[in-house]
Amino acid sequence: MKKYLIYFILTALTTINADELRIKSDGFEGDDSKGITIFTGNVAIKKGIDELNASKVTIYTNKEHQPTKYEAVGDVKFYLQNENNATYKGRAQRVIYYPVKQEYHFYKDVYLEEIGDKKVIEGDEVILSVEDGKASAVGAPTKPVLMIFKIADKNETK
Numbered sequence: 001m002k003k004y005l006i007y008f009i010l011t012a013l014t015t016i017n018a019d020e021l022r023i024k025s026d027g028f029e030g031d032d033s034k035g036i037t038i039f040t041g042n043v044a045i046k047k048g049i050d051e052l053n054a055s056k057v058t059i060y061t062n063k064e065h066q067p068t069k070y071e072a073v074g075d076v077k078f079y080l081q082n083e084n085n086a087t088y089k090g091r092a093q094r095v096i097y098y099p100v101k102q103e104y105h106f107y108k109d110v111y112l113e114e115i116g117d118k119k120v121i122e123g124d125e126v127i128l129s130v131e132d133g134k135a136s137a138v139g140a141p142t143k144p145v146l147m148i149f150k151i152a153d154k155n156e157t158k
Contacts, residue, residue, distance in 0.1 A: 102130040120148040
């Protein structure tokens with residue numbers, strides 16, 4: 001049963017695209033009937049150029065064994081590239097990814113940097129939509145949202 005469950009998880013997760021999904025962790029448990037798989041302790045996920053490290057990652061799947069939600073908690077660090085080749089790196093205490101909507105939700109002590117354009121967002125909650133490139137952020141009660149971006153000088157040439 002355990003071999004079947006591992007095969008099922010890896011098959012379901014790799015259907016997102018052709019890249020191989022590699023997950024390393026100290027522990028693993030899954031419940032096929034509930035569609036929940038939990039990786040705990042030093043979780044490292046790599047898929048193509050994307051990387052995510054966290055203390056715990058939970059993957060939720062539907063009845064067709066397709067991933068509906070990924071949730072990472074505990075000192076989450078990530079490096080992601082979207083379909084338009086925009087690359088992001090950052091950290092948060094909790095990250096949720098909804099593959100159907102192609103939307104990331106970052107929570108608590110969020111630092112998100114778009115590499116190349118040097119755009120930075122810091123806040124308590126940041127939502128990034130990969131599909132349309134939209135982002136929104138909310139600050140904590142004692143720490144407002146911080147945005148840093150480069151503005152080209154009118155005398156600069158490209």
